[in-house]
Amino acid sequence: MNKSVPLWAMLAVVASGCGGRAADSTLLRESFDAGDTYSRLVAASPGQACEAARRTLLGEGYAITRADAAMVEGSKNFQPRDEQHEQLVLRVSCAAQGSGALVFASAVQDRYALKKSPTSASVGVGALGSVSLPFGSSEDSLVRIASSTVTETPFYQRFFGRLQYYLRGPSTDDAMGGQEPMEQE
Template sequence: MIPSRRIAPVLACLGIVVSLAGCGRGKADHVLVRESFNSDNTYSRNFEVAPAAACEAARRALLSQGYIVARADAAAVEGSKNFQPTEESHEQLDLRISCVAQDDHAWVFVSAVQDRYALKKSATSASVGVGVLGSVSLPVGSSNDSMVRVASVTVQDADFYKRFFERLAMYLPKPSGKPSAQAAPPPPPPPAPPAPVAPAPEVAPEVTAPARLPAPPPVTEPAPSAASSQAQDTKPQDTPLP
């Protein structure tokens, strides 16, 4: 039979263990309560474009903010960005975007995971052989530094995702039929053709009378000479026939 004075400490220890287990379970339940699967659109948006166009806009949104895109196709985009808050800590933000078709629209789902790394230092030791004592390990001043992941959490900030979707919407193709805000202004209309001018009436060419030639000088017959008059006088006269 176990003495009662020994049972009491055992029961007290069991009570402490049970209470600690209850505290740990309550903390875990508190974390799970946040995962309520509510109906808000923190991680998704609907766009009136094809899934391929939505993923292309997501790729451009990541590139515009300095992310390294590791995957980009018509269905998914993955990118990462590195941060260094302090000299001994490092953070990496990974974004995964999925584009799903629904009728003629596209649902875009995004999830961001933040990984935190810390610098871990480990000292090295060297063994020195001594004739009498054998091998003795002596610490040396060198150390190996390495980054170890100490935390990984999904980003749940609604404002973060809101800013991402606003940036994504800037790179979506503009719907047809609506003028683009950044499109060039339309060219001015061509100038109206000049009014036709009535043709001028044709003017008949002026007929000019031919120039009159000067009248020829009168022809004067030369006066008969003396020889010719004598010849006429000596011409035999016709005698009448009997």
């Protein structure tokens, strides 16, 4: 019987000790269970479902960056504090499932902070060469400081609830907030 250990087994043992404790890995927390946080089955075609998703995003102030019969993507910007910016990107995919459609949604939240960089000017002086002088201004830029997938179930419940609203077809009263339509004079 050969008592040598395969090379791949030794590499796996060495690699497992290099990255810290395996329990700390975000990847190991993925459950892939049968929960429905990110998906819903709807009684509509994929095209109808994605159109309802587009209307859902538009109704909440999202800018649509892509929309077709199989996918919708929209983004919305927030500024919670003076020098902080957040962007929420919601991606929706619609796939045929039996006589309906399976709608998948995933939101990613990016956080940005304002970074100021001092600006200076160089001046050439004959015998001395060039001299760099700060002149008091600064250049501002947004730097991404965090990015994470939104995992809060209530966020997706609200999204899918509003999607169902658009699949049913809002009535005139719903669209007007219960107000009477204005008459033309």
